Amino acid sequence: AQKVTQAQTEISVVEKEDVTLDCVYETRDTTYYLFWYKQPPSGELVFLIRRNSFDEQNEISGRYSWNFQKSTSSFNFTITASQVVDSAVYFCALSEADNNNDMRFGAGTRLTVKP
Amino acid sequence: GAGVSQSPSNKVTEKGKDVELRCDPISGHTALYWYRQSLGQGLEFLIYFQGNSAPDKSGLPSDRFSAERTGGSVSTLTIQRTQQEDSAVYLCASSLVLAGSYEQYFGPGTRLTVT
Numbered sequence: 562a563q564k565v566t567q568a569q570t571e572i573s574v575v576e577k578e579d580v581t582l583d584c585v586y587e588t589r590d591t592t593y594y595l596f597w598y599k600q601p602p603s604g605e606l607v608f609l610i611r612r613n614s615f616d617e618q619n620e621i622s623g624r625y626s627w628n629f630q631k632s633t634s635s636f637n638f639t640i641t642a643s644q645v646v647d648s649a650v651y652f653c654a655l656s657e658a659d660n661n662n663d664m665r666f667g668a669g670t671r672l673t674v675k676p
Numbered sequence: 677g678a679g680v681s682q683s684p685s686n687k688v689t690e691k692g693k694d695v696e697l698r699c700d701p702i703s704g705h706t707a708l709y710w711y712r713q714s715l716g717q718g719l720e721f722l723i724y725f726q727g728n729s730a731p732d733k734s735g736l737p738s739d740r741f742s743a744e745r746t747g748g749s750v751s752t753l754t755i756q757r758t759q760q761e762d763s764a765v766y767l768c769a770s771s772l773v774l775a776g777s778y779e780q781y782f783g784p785g786t787r788l789t790v791t
Contacts, residue, residue, distance in 0.1 A: 596779060605763065606782035633759075652718065663732075664780065668718040 564588075565655050567667035574643055575675050582638040582670045584653030590614075592658035595629065595636045600669070601649040612636065643674045678702065680767050680783035688789045689758055697753040697786045701770030708751050709780060710743060713765040719767065725751060758790045 564587040574580045586595065597609040610620065612629050620627050624641045640647055650671045656664040681700045689695050710722040719742050721735040721742055725745040736742070740758075745751040765787050769780035 598782075603784070604785045606767070606769075608779045608781065611779050620681075663721060666719040 565653050565665050565667035567651075567670050569670045570668070571673070572579070573672045573673045573675065576645060577642050578674075579639060579641050580643050580672065580674075582640075582651050582653075582672065583641045584636045584638065584667060586618055586634050586636065586653070586655045588634075588657055589654060590657040590659050594654075594656050594658070596654040596664070597627065597636075597638050598652045598654065598666075600652065609638075640672075643672075645674050645676055648672060648674045680768055680770055680781055682766075682786050684786060685784065686703045686750035686787045686789075688791060691760060691790055692757055694754065694756045695758055695788065696757075697766050697768075697788070699753070699768030699783060701749065701751070702781055703749075705770035705772055705781070706748070707771045707776070707778075707780075708745060708770075709769040710751070710753050711769065712737075712764045713767055713785070714764045722753070722766075737791055755788075758788075760790045763790045 566585045567583065567611045569583055572580060593614045595612045599609055600606045610627055617629050617631055619629060626639045643651045650669045650672060652669045653667040654664050680702055683698045687695055707724060707726045709724045711719040712722055713719050723731055723733050723736055723743045725731045727748060740756045743751060743753045753766060765785040767785045768783045771778045771780045
């Protein structure tokens with residue numbers, strides 16, 4: 562079965578610092594999908610990005626960027642010039658094409674951005 | 677358009693009572709998921725529905741938990757004879773199709789407290 566590991570339980574940074582959230586995954590499938598979700602204090606998970614296993618091109622969206630490396634089975638998320646509003650729990654998730662009803666989430670990383 | 681809605685937002689119940697949690701998915705989304713998130717924990721998959729197919733109940737923690745989806749839209753998660761360990765936030769999500777490539781959109785959750 563697939564597995565997602567987010568080794569960082571909590572991270573605290575000061576506003577304007579850059580921060581990288583790590584995500585390492587395990588899967589035997591050659592076709593799979595990786596996701597990042599944000600869960601702010603309000604509680605509702607917000608979809609951030611989806612990446613399929615055939616697309617290793619890194620993506621940048623404003624202050625957010627994602628680094629997908631199949632060689633290390635990692636899908637890391639970087640926030641540049643962090644802001645207080647970035648404070649949230651961030652979840653990495655994986656689903657396999659052959660088992661696409663089962664999206665496995667990592668335990669999450671709680672990011673606190675202090676002013 | 678409207679997102680995933682859940683009701684009630686909060687539910688306090690006495691141990692041994694039955695509870696029903698409701699989820700209204702995004703219109704047109706054929707796949708619906710229920711997750712449980714205990715305090716400070718990641719997401720635990722409970723059950724999913726896709727169209728008229730038999731639901732995948734593999735994540736339900738015990739036979740006290742059941743769910744149904746009427747008319748391919750609204751879903752109800754029922755917990756019978758609640759226990760204190762059932763206290764958690766119950767999240768519902770829907771996606772456009774049952775395919776790992778399509779992101780899930782989450783509702784705000786129902787916070788269940790069993791006293």
